[in-house]
């Protein structure tokens with residue numbers, strides 16, 4: 292039964308990828324998909340939070356604004372999904388009965404796979420890739436928004452992303468979380484860092500953990516990955532790793548070991564601590580890869 296489910300899952304992924312790849316390349320197919328698709332609206336890169344609507348008539352009767360939509364993917368119901376930055380047309384907020392709010396704030400309100408994380412990164416890429424870096428000439432996008440071309444040098448530009456190594460370090464009984472001064476009050480997360488050019492994922496993890504907390508990790512195991520729009524466009528590769536229980540002294544002032552009881556309690560916390568509240572641990576929200584790594588670690592502790 293489980294084998295059958297896996298087959299079905301991979302077949303579905305293959306089918307969705309096929310639809311998306313062909314729609315990326317075919318301008319007409321993409322324009323047709325836009326008619327029945329779902330559009331995530333943004334204003335200056337802030338997403339519109341609203342109840343579900345399909346009335347896009349106020350996006351311009353001539354469809355000019357709609358043409359600027361960028362294809363993001365396909366929903367599980369096989370519906371094409373697009374994103375669009377309405378730019379100066381913020382008055383649309385009223386038409387759609389919702390609010391444009393900062394993505395970082397919206398992120399803490401969203402739950403589940405609908406979070407249009409990749410949209411902001413794609414829209415930002417279009418806004419900052421209007422000119423060819425070799426000729427200085429304007430670039431033109433295809434209908435899907437999956438590439439931009441400089442017609443004078445024939446250079447094709449694709450959306451860029453930086454690779455980030457993310458790791459939950461454990462000493463067998465406790466897990467290591469750190470915080471940066473820019474984090475909201477009480478928030479601790481897994482360790483992470485950008486991969487340098489030429490580095491393997493494993494090398495990047497070892498270097499980042501050594502740099503940030505002065506520990507030597509071993510037994511790295513891959514968990515899962517995620518696209519991440521902050522600060523620009525990143526591809527996060529999430530792993531678990533361990534350190535010897537004999538060498539757990541951390542160098543970084545803002546990194547701490549947490550017991551499974553502390554983490555289990557913090558996973559129940561639904562709202563961030565406010566000014567004046569007693570100090571308490573707050574963990575990254577569910578859609579973040581960090582949250583998944585932390586939950587996986589708790590499940591492993593429960594099993595042992």
Ligand SMILES: NC(=O)C1=CN([C@@H]2O[C@H](COP(=O)(O)OP(=O)(O)OC[C@H]3O[C@@H](n4cnc5c(N)ncnc54)[C@H](OP(=O)(O)O)[C@@H]3O)[C@@H](O)[C@H]2O)C=CC1
Nearest residue numbers: 453455457480481483484485519521522527579580581582
């Ligand atoms: N989704 C999730 O669950 C998680 C996401 N993250 C994300 O991972 C990212 C990286 O984590 P962080 O600990 O900050 O990384 P680092 O420890 O690598 O520190 C960030 C610094 O790295 C430098 N840097 C090197 N390469 C790049 C690049 N390609 N783009 C931007 N900066 C670069 C910058 O320094 P300088 O400006 O001095 O050059 C930057 O300030 C963050 O955006 C964070 O939000 C982290 C953990 C979990």
Ligand SMILES: [Mg+2]
Nearest residue numbers: 482483484503
């Ligand atoms: Mg870091």
